[in-house]
Amino acid sequence: MSTTTPSAGANIEILRKARGWSRDYLARQAHISTSLLRQVEAGTRTATPTTVAAAAKALRVPTARVYGDPFTDPSEHTALLDDLRAAVRRHTLPREDMPPLDELAANLNQAAQLRADTKYLELLRVLPRLLGQATSVAIQAGGDATAWGQLADLYGCAYAVAHRLAQPDLADMIVSRQQWAANQTWNPDAEVAAAWNEAGTYQSAGYYGDGLTIIDRAIVKYESALVEDSAQSTVSLGSLHLRGVVLASRAKDRNAWAAHNEKAKELAARLPNDLLRHNLTFGPGNQTLYELAAHVELGHPDTASVIAEPLIVAPPRGLRPSRVGRLCIDAARARLDLNEHAGAEQALTRAFEVAPQMAEVHPMSREVLRVLFKVHQRSRPGLLQMAKRSGLTPEL
Incomplete structure (x- = not known):
């Protein structure tokens, strides 16, 4: 760069x-x-x-x-994002033919894997065509819940890319398409995933109270439609409460934070390990990670650092690089707040190892790196390497 x-x-x-x-x-x-x-x-x-x-x-x-724009060489990202915008815009006019269903299923699984592994560029390269193919299959299938659910999940992958690559307008448009797909048939779990991302757009924009309203509304709707308890329903409800944990902690609403956190803990205790469903990860490990992040937002970096210490060395089972990378970034921020610069650098280095494409563009990763570099500059070669990968320079 x-x-x-x-x-x-x-x-x-x-x-x-x-x-x-x-x-x-x-x-x-x-x-x-x-x-x-x-x-x-x-x-x-x-x-x-x-x-x-x-x-x-x-x-x-x-x-x-x-x-600002996190890309130092935006040419490839720009072209790929333009392709994705075009595919999202023509959501009812797919140009792609229907592929064999087993081929489509395999490609959808690959997309979900790329998202979980934070391989955003690779995901961007396949999303436009895959969205068209999945849309063609869903339209042909009529009211088939599986086909529309697959399309809604794929839009969830697209949202993850747009959000992480700092494209809020595109993320908003993708969420509306995800809601459209989820609402084509009765699919409460797909609707939860769409609501989770919709609340995420408010979170990114800093409208935490509005995001909490979206989450509370989605919880009430899902619980009223819930037929029976299952692993899937636990993941759906638990994920909504986790989003509420972050929104409430950033809004400094300690009562709402405590309520969402306690409910998330209760639901997580029903699962032996973390599960990934509809691009939502929930279980004991992810609940702990969200609680850690909330402590940072609420001004308790000491508590967050204590929670993070064993998790960085041995992350909970079932967590993909997207979650482990975020754990390390939150731990780095907590340690920086405690003036533990060496520990912050260590956590950030781990984030770059586990989820490099996330670490290079994540706003908080870059902010922690800037402060560390400002303090130490050339005295730490590892910081210089990470700074270069993120497009930062010594004078910053």
């Missing part, structure tokens, strides 16, 4: 100065301290999701504008 990308803090400073605002004025508008804003702009403190959301609302820009 030969060029650089500005940090969230640098973008906040650029936007602030473009409006002619002083740092004190923006801090008041965003309801954050001037000291915090100064450190974020200077790159000596991480721009957390809540800080970015607060600054973005005050500046009246999307959070994606603050985070």
Whole structure:
């Protein structure tokens, strides 16, 4: 990677100065301290999701504008994302013929695997054609719940790519297509997956209260439609509560966080290990990871670090690289908050090993890396290597 990308803090400073605002004025508008804003702009403190959301609302820009484009060489990503946009746009007009059903099933499983392994570029290369094929099969199948459920799951894979590659408008469009597919037949579990992603768009935009409303509504609807308890229903309900855990912790709503967390714990105890269904992972391991992340958001990095310590060495069974990578990023942030720089670097290095494509573009991974690099710069070769892979430079 030969060029650089500005940090969230640098973008906040650029936007602030473009409006002619002083740092004190923006801090008041965003309801954050001037000291915090100064450190974020200077790159000596991480721009957390809540800080970015607060600054973005005050500046009246999307959070994606603050985070900026994570790609230093966007040419390949841009072309592939344009292909995906075109496929999502013509959702009722697929150009692809129906493949043999066993071939389609194998390709859908491969897409789900690529998503779980955080191989976003590889997934982007197959998604447009596969969406067309799955749509052709679903339309031909009429009201077949399996065919439409497969299509809804594939849109879930597409959402994961758009979300992680900082394409919020595309992610919004994909969620609407996923809801369309899920609603073609009675498929409550597919509807849960769509609601989970819809709440995710509010989470990304910093509208945590609205996201919680989506989750609460989805929980009520699913529970009213639930015929019997099963592993699938546990995964669906548990995943909704996990999304609620993150949203509530970022909203600093401790009562909602406690309620969602306790319910998630209760449901996770029903499963011997984590299961992946409809692109949703739920079980004892993932519940612990979400609780860890919530402690970071709620200002308890010491608790989060204690939880993370054994998990980084031996991740819970059933967790794919997408979840283990996120565990390591959250652990790095917690350790950085505790000024444990060596431990933060260690966790971040593990994230780059387990889920490299995620670690290179994840906003919090990049923020932790920027602060560590600011402190240590050339004294740590590992930081320099990760910085280069993420498109960051020594002067940042």
